[in-house]
Amino acid sequence: GAGVSQTPSNKVTEKGKYVELRCDPISGHTALYWYRQSLGQGPEFLIYFQGTGAADDSGLPNDRFFAVRPEGSVSTLKIQRTERGDSAVYLCASSLFGTTADTQYFGPGTRLTVL
């Protein structure tokens, strides 16, 4: 079956612009996660959804970052007033139930470059 998909694969924007990154989880997965991977680093947790609600958003770096999952499937990560430091690969993952033991399946990521 289809895995986690993310669009776009690459996004180049200018400092100060607004961007939206989309994630399509595996069909039927109730949990969805966003991570950010900067160059030379491992992925860092941003936010976790269980269904439509954000169960843990403790990793969002500031109020310029916001994520939604209105119907419990597709999720959009929104970044306002982008800064050069936001440049990174943004990864989305999904899992069937969202329990600790569940495997998180990752998408290919969106590479965001802020000029």
Added chain:
Amino acid sequence: AQSVTQLDSQVPVFEEAPVELRCNYSSSVSVYLFWYVQYPNQGLQLLLKYLSGSTLVESINGFEAEFNKSQTSFHLRKPSVHISDTAEYFCAVIQGGSEKLVFGKGTKLTVNP
């Protein structure tokens, strides 16, 4: 806060040699441990995980890792590597009661002929 240390950023080895990729985590009452692999131009894939029970866990392609609570380690080993094992390997931990993975910085394994 939970943290994961991967001591080696790059590990070059020759084909058919043994390899060990080291991973240590900060102590916690209960943790679940994972190794993910990222092949060139591909996304992260789960390689193996430790949840409970036997401290030695294995993957389908010959890797194994051992949970050592006293040393807070979860090193990844393979007795004989192939060129196709060339990839970046990430160790990760979930603290009991949480759902977020905490990753190390990764180790790039390069297998040379």
